[in-house]
Amino acid sequence: MRMSHLFGRTLREAPADAEIPSHKLLVRAGFIRQLAAGIFTAMPLAKRSLTKLENIMREEMNAIGGQELTMPVVHPAELWQETGRWYQIGSEMGRFKDKNNRDMVLAMTHEEVVADLVRKEIHSYRQLPILIYHIQTKWRDDPRPRAGLIRVREFTMKDSYSLDATWEGLDKQYRAHYQAYFNIFHRSGLPVIAVKSDVGMMGGQMAHEFMYLTPIGEDTLLLCDDCGYSANRQIARFKKHILPTEPPLPIEKIATPEIKTIEDLANFLDIPKEKTAKAVFLIASITDNNETIDKFVFAIVRGDMDLNETKLTNALKAKELRPATEEEILAVGAVPGYASPVGLNDVLIVVDNIIPKSSNLVAGANEEGYHFRNVNYGRDYKADIVSDIVAAKEDDLCPVCGHPMHTIRGIEVGNIFKLGTKYSEALGCTFQDKDGKDKPVIMGSYGIGSGRLLASVAEEHHDEHGLIWPITVAPYQVHLIILPGKDKKEVQETAERLYQNIKEAGIEVLFDDRNESPGVKFNDADLIGNPLRVTVSQRSLNKNCVEFKRRDQKEKTMIPLEAIIPYLKKSITELEMEIKEKEVEVPFTD
RNA sequence: CGGGGUGUAGCGCAGAUGGAAGCGCGCCGCGUUUGGGACGCGGAGGUCGGCGGUUCAAGUCCGCCCACCCCGACCA
Structure with a gap:
């Protein structure tokens, strides 16, 4: 071309x-x-x-x-x-x-x-x-x-x-x-x-x-x-840190004025975040018999963990999940910031599977400015679904071997x-x-x-000058540049002949035959990123050579004109072998 | 769908306080250049995203709409 x-x-x-x-x-x-x-x-x-x-x-x-x-x-x-x-x-x-x-x-x-x-x-x-x-x-x-x-x-x-x-x-x-x-x-x-x-x-x-x-x-x-x-x-999945079980203590209402986040709550009561329960409200679209209904979902996770919406969606078999608006939350009788699963009706309660194993948690009291101490799953409330619904994060433990993950x-x-x-x-x-x-x-x-x-x-394959295509993906294998110089004729004829010969050798070649300055041509060659570059110029022809360069390497070499086509073929094979070496059998991991 | 941003020449951008649409690159012509984005001279190219409003006068002020980008929700 x-x-x-x-x-x-x-x-x-x-x-x-x-x-x-x-x-x-x-x-x-x-x-x-x-x-x-x-x-x-x-x-x-x-x-x-x-x-x-x-x-x-x-x-x-x-x-x-x-x-x-x-x-x-x-x-x-x-x-x-x-x-x-x-x-x-x-x-x-x-x-x-x-x-x-x-x-x-x-x-x-x-x-x-x-x-x-x-x-x-x-x-x-x-x-x-x-x-x-x-x-x-x-x-x-x-x-x-x-x-x-x-x-x-x-x-x-x-x-x-x-x-x-x-x-x-x-x-x-x-x-x-x-x-x-x-x-x-x-x-x-x-x-x-x-x-x-x-x-x-x-x-x-x-x-x-x-x-x-x-x-x-x-x-x-x-x-x-x-x-x-x-x-x-x-x-x-990950191995969740299970807290030592404590005997359930009597539920107790405590004043927590202006405390709305888990962070504030843990600081205010001077307890670790994992001793709290976090409530998240969502609206799930659930399809049943080709009929879609919106369900209010009350999800509870431990305070030190974050909800994973994909896991929750799957647990609910929901089509869509979105955060509930403040109006929707108030409509079901919950109080944002102080929400509690205790004493709520008409909502779908989903708790993370670590919650039943965590005793005496602090949760909202469904009343502005108050929380409950010693809330226990089973005794104080029940869920419609208990499932793994929290997100794994950096340093959580591998579910298979227990090593920290990244x-x-x-x-x-x-x-x-x-x-x-x-x-x-x-x-x-x-x-x-x-x-x-x-x-x-x-x-x-x-x-x-x-x-x-x-x-x-x-x-994956570029540098500050442009693309560097693998030989298997490059639009052309060879980028041929002509720099005509002052006395154009010889260089031009040689380049034209070389272009034809490369094509006839079955090599894919992009021929920069434009009347542009050398800088423009070299920069465009780097930008487009074909793997092999051949430059024909007065300077190279004086030595009866053309210049050869791989896009992924810095060195330029002079190759005798009559040797360039076999040299290109050899280089293409080399590049293909480099790719082939990366082909390996990968064990199937379930 | 929420939050933020940008729309002026092919691309990148400038156009305080409203008062003759500009710059660089690219493009066309002629000439000189020719090994890492050359130079001179001469040109072409715009419904200033759209519609409406304010005004003697709108790229600039106001309103509505549209498009594109980024963060989130979502997704191969």
């Missing part, structure tokens, strides 16, 4: 609304352009890199038996109504009506379509197992797109779906994806770890997220250095879910098993966003 005709120019300055390096550099280098919040065009350079990433995914999916297909982006609403997600999912779903006034859905994901296909195509255990996948555009009207390509509304995903007759079969395909995903990320030059995660809107039994660790990540992870336990904070930020670049029979049951995907009985197909779903992956690779 000639740079003089490349669509998409480089910018000296990044637009002011770009903040993170991958966003700034991808825009400056001409890879992406923004159309609206969370909606981007992939320019020709980005398209080439995306295609490479997607081909890596294809190879790894094919290697574990995947069959590629393409499913539609627009779905009839009926399908989503059958699984109930039409009702469960809120404004994140893109909905519109077609010309006949039929409700339509923009695909957020494709479980419904897969299940629909399966019920039409799969009738016998003899047809299973199956692995299908596609690479398709999806729309999720995220309330907050941000960080360039990291979090967008329209995106392309590699999505695979496993279909099995047995749970062992699902486990096998799940584990195959686990390793295939590590292969994909390693081949893309991206270091990742797998952590256990929440199943979210997908539902199902088990999920892992593949995390690229970076301070700009939006997810917080808990890791145990000792035994390797790793989990998203949304679901991370927190780290990450970007979720891929996920794998054991869906089980949720969708197949809802949509009636059954097959006839050996025993002659109809059984629901057991499903798994596995996704990787290609744009997010591209941005993560850019985030």
